[in-house]
Every structure is written in C-alpha cells, then in structure tokens.
C-alpha cells in the first residue's frame with residue numbers, strides 16, 4: 001500500500017458520508033475514535049454520535065485531543081440490514097496477516113467498506129497526538145442492558161472498568177476478524193459497546209452516556225466540563241443493576257445459514273441458565289446449555305453467525321491475581337510447564353498438549369494474558385495478547 005502522501009486534511013477526500021463528526025482541539029491530547037453502524041441495522045450509535053457532536057458544538061466546548069465519529073457499513077445502513085454480502089465485523093485481518101490490497105471491481109460491498117474505513121483509520125493514526133482509544137458502538141436483537149467487551153489486556157481492562165456497566169472479556173477469542181481485535185492488534189486501547197436493543201431510544205442514550213464518559217476518561221474533557229456526567233454514569237449503572245461487573249465468555253454457538261436456528265423466545269442478555277436448559281432448536285434438534293452460566297447476545301434476527309454465547313462471572317480476586325501475575329512477568333515462564341512447547345513458526349505462541357497438561361490450561365493462560373487461538377482435540381494453541389502492560 002502506498003502511504004507516501006500524508007493526509008494533512010482531517011478527512012481523506014471522497015468519503016465524506018462516512019464522517020459523523022471530527023473535532024480536533026488546539027491543545028494536544030488523546031484521540032477517541034468511535035465507529036457506529038458497522039452492522040447496518042444498528043443506527044443507534046450514529047444517532048448518539050450526532051447528538052454528542054451537536055452538544056459539543058452548541059456549547060462551544062474545546063477538546064484536548066481529537067474526537068472522530070465514523071459510520072461503518074454505508075450500503076448496509078442504507079438498506080437497514082446487518083450486511084450486504086459479508087459481515088463487516090468478521091473480515092478484518094487476524095494477528096500477523098496483512099490487509100488485502102485495494103479492492104477490485106469484483107470485491108464484495110464490505111471489502112470496499114473495509115478499505116474505506118482503513119483509509120480513515122490510517123489518517124487518524126497519522127495525526128494522533130496521544131494515545132488512541134477506539135470504541136465500536138453496537139446494539140443487539142435481544143432486549144437487555146448495556147455492556148462492554150474488550151480483549152483482556154490490563155490497559156483495556158483499566159479503561160473498560162471506568163464505565164459503570166458490565167464488562168465481558170474474551171469475546172474476541174470466539175470471533176475471528178472483528179474490527180475491535182484488529183484495532184487492538186494495532187496497539188490501541190479498545191472498547192466494544194453494546195447499547196441495548198436495536199431501534200430503542202434507551203440504546204441511543206446508553207451510547208451517548210458512554211461517549212461522554214469516554215471523553216472524560218481519555219482526558220479530552222475535564223469531569224467538571226461535562227455537567228451531566230454524574231447523570232450519565234447513573235443512567236448506565238441503573239440500566240445494568242443486578243448484572244455481574246465482569247464476565248468471561250466460555251462458549252459460542254455458531255450457526256450457518258440454512259441450519260434453521262431458532263432461539264427459544266424470551267431470553268434476555270445475562271439471563272441465568274442451568275446446564276441442560278433448552279436454549280434453541282436447529283433443524284429439529286434441541287440445543288441445550290452445556291454448562292450453567294449467563295446467556296449472552298441471544299440471536300432474534302435473521303442475519304448473523306452467532307446463535308448465543310454462554311458466559312460466567314469473574315471474581316475480583318481473579319482480576320487482581322491476573323494483574324499481579326502479569327506484572328511479575330510470570331507469563332514468561334509458561335514454556336517450563338509440562339505439556340507446553342513454543343510454536344515452531346509463530347513467535348509468541350505456545351502449543352499445549354492438553355492430555356499432558358491437566359491443570360486447567362486455558363484458565364491459567366487467560367490469567368497470564370494469553371488468548372486461545374484454537375483448541376482441537378488435545379492441542380490447545382494460545383498466543384499472548386500484545387500491548388498487555390504498555391502504558
């Protein structure tokens with residue numbers, strides 16, 4: 001890719017429809033980038049960004065740093081559908097892969113969208129004067145409270161825990177090619193935001209709350225400059241009352257087009273289920289919970305590849321223990337454990353023979369900041385998340 005021409009304009013030419021807003025303060029500071037409508041049937045985040053930019057403008061507020069709001073999948077947004085040909089949140093390069101070259105005439109609509117978004121992201125990175133915080137705003141087909149997702153690095157975790165709503169760790173292990181994980185791999189602080197159900201005013205409000213809190217927590221505004229800050233915090237806290245503070249994803253039920261997946265009616269996000277409980281049917285077969293836990297993101301719409309996720313609560317003790325272990329550098333010692341060997345071709349990756357390693361290997365690797373890449377039969381492949389300890 002030719003990056004010889006620096007982008008001196010705040011926005012690369014020819015893609016103005018993608019920009020919800022861009023406000024760059026005279027004073028240097030962090031950058032906050034928010035994408036919304038990566039799924040075309042989820043316009044709530046765009047509405048929230050429009051309201052925040054309008055309020056910043058009306059009040060003449062000066063940022064330290066820069067805020068950019070981007071629309072995600074323009075053709076899918078025009079149709080009000082999740083995607084046109086391919087899910088734009090499943091086609092980002094994985095660790096170590098390169099972004100494909102400029103899309104040709106036969107490219108899928110989402111390959112062109114990916115390219116256009118990347119152009120914006122590169123320009124934003126180039127002019128950033130501080131740390132880049134990336135937020136991806138979504139909504140879901142099922143009813144439920146707002147929550148956040150992030151790859152479990154200590155700095156992502158620290159940022160996510162400043163928002164008074166539940167945080168889910170490890171969803172990126174279950175999904176290949178998400179934009180959030182791609183931005184994480186580029187070294188940015190990332191936060192996935194689920195505002196609530198599609199097309200609900202409350203979901204727009206939850207995204208607004210998140211954006212205002214993000215502006216304060218990333219240092220673009222001082223807390224006293226956002227008059228309603230406490231009200232926004234209370235709004236998120238009240239909407240998620242009674243839900244565990246931090247959870248991890250344990251299982252994803254993947255679906256393929258045509259397998260007739262139907263979620264049993266009435267499940268909400270974070271609803272407690274017991275092992276063996278009937279959750280869905282597909283092609284006449286019953287799909288039951290394989291362990292007790294919380295149902296996450298049950299699918300109640302036509303398009304999508306994730307039927308539901310199962311998660312469980314993470315204790316405060318685990319969070320503190322894992323932070324201490326990583327800061328002590330214990331992750332460097334995993335190669336000494338029985339059944340663990342360095343991957344011959346992938347730097348930073350380990351192969352675990354789980355018929356030898358009978359000590360809850362995935363849980364231990366999570367504790368030390370590794371993510372699961374694959375687990376087939378007796379071979380678990382893990383790699384350490386980049387930028388875990390960077391400040």
Ligand SMILES: [Zn+2]
Nearest residue numbers: 039042138139
């Ligand atoms: Zn979405």
